[in-house]
Amino acid sequence: MSEAAAPGPVAEAVPAGAAYLAAEGFEAECEAALIEAGGRLGARHGRLLLSPDPPRANPWAANIWLAPQEIAIASIKHAAAKLKAIQRNWALFATGLHRRATLIEAALPPVKARPLRFPEPAPTAPLGGWTLLAPDRLLASARCSSPFPHGVVRFEEDRTGPPSRAYLKLWEALTLIGTHPAPGSLCLDLGAAPGGWSYALARLGARVVAVDKAALDPRVTAMAGLRHLQQSAFALDPAAFRAAEGQPADWLFSDVVCYPARLLALVRRWRVAGAARRFVCTIKFQGATDHAAVRDFAALPGARLMHLHHNKHELTFMLV
Ligand SMILES: C[S@@+](CC[C@H](N)C(=O)[O-])C[C@H]1O[C@@H](n2cnc3c(N)ncnc32)[C@H](O)[C@@H]1O
Known part of the structure; x- marks a missing residue:
């Protein structure tokens, strides 16, 4: 088997080619699907699984960060400025350093994740994902597979009509x-x-x-x-x-x-x-x-x- 196809963990220093936000409770399935698709597993930050390989379809990912990049940051203001320079809308997936991450998030434009009124279409504005890897380093992907924060689709529910929540x-x-x-x-x-x-x-x-x-x-x-x-x-x-x-x-x-x-x-x-x-x-x-x-x-x-x-x-x- 060639090295590129070899499954299993790789060194954390390898840059991410994609990051898979596993559906909650299905991290093992998401990892298995990644390996099965020939992707290698890199670092893991909570249920965010990094891979050095290009993104692959993964049914167990709630969201796939399609082009993650590491960004060096000097301060909270600097971090927010770096993200804003790329695009307006960002969703924080906090994996640690919660206080600092929340302060950066507060310095970003607010993202209104209003519940949809079905059959209203999904939002079309690009929504990126980011997390703080270290106090001076964040991982951000402007392009994601889902237009919803962390792949969570919320609706204005119909609590009187349907006989089940299905x-x-x-x-x-x-x-x-x-x-x-x-x-x-x-x-x-x-x-x-x-x-x-x-x-x-x-x-x-x-x-x-x-x-x-x-x-x-x-x-x-x-x-x-x-x-x-x-x-x-x-x-x-x-x-x-x-x-x-x-x-x-x-x-x-x-x-x-x-x-x-x-x-x-x-x-x-x-x-x-x-x-x-x-x-x-x-x-x-x-x-x-x-x-x-x-x-x-x-x-x-x-x-x-x-x-x-x-x-x-x-x-x-x-x-x-
Ligand atoms: C999860 S429920 C469906 C809920 C439904 N989609 C809703 O929105 O209310 C699964 C259904 O599959 C039905 N079912 C199981 N075996 C079946 C079969 N062989 N043919 C038709 N329905 C079947 C059960 O009777 C049950 O009502």
Whole structure:
């Protein structure tokens, strides 16, 4: 194996090519994904994992600092001036030296991280990440994979409409994709009960076919444009669905509790049958993370895998 491909820790002095802010509680998964992608692990600052190698996709990173650079600083004022000279918006990820870091943060322009009102689009202004490595040295990346501070997407919640909080996962996925079902779109919602996702989709004006062996909340069942098929999602035949509807599903959503391999087989069947145009599915892990399944999902052309802020021990698979 060549030195470049060798996994494992490298000396702290190696400059960072990327920094991965692991999703909270998933540092081990984030590290494993980095190594698996051929990236080397450098220094670690809390859940910020540095790598000397160029950024690679990492589903377990809440945010990836795409171009981190070390900056020498002489004072708090100097640090703020250096950052401001690069761009306006910065989010501090404090990993130590909290008092000094907070003073620098206070000298920077305020970043208003207002909760989004779905389906409002994600912010477009560049947001950098920075941390203080030493009293006279900071690490800063003007470009990050997420436009949200530390990848945390917050919404103005709907506390009265949806029957479960699962709708937040759906809102987050659609916000990150940057598109959502249009009025009249045909949406399949597999594993729909009690109906949080179906509620959110129906509110967008979509036609929703909600599939679950369990009952939906009656308020959801009563929504316009919504049908409930009370059966297993795995028993629904893609070709028959397409023929019955006279079109493929514009979107296939799944929040079914099942093993990842079973979900992957379902996604493949719907793709092969040409019975769904876009996919947003939760991959749920029971016990240990199934890394092989993650690889298989990631190998589907155009696939995007992310640990959303609103995900638990899950990843969201998106194919749009
Ligand atoms: C996490 S809940 C879904 C929550 C839902 N997305 C919401 O927003 O309210 C998972 C659902 O998967 C359903 N489920 C499990 N196995 C299923 C199957 N074979 N077919 C359809 N639904 C299934 C369960 O009944 C359960 O309602």
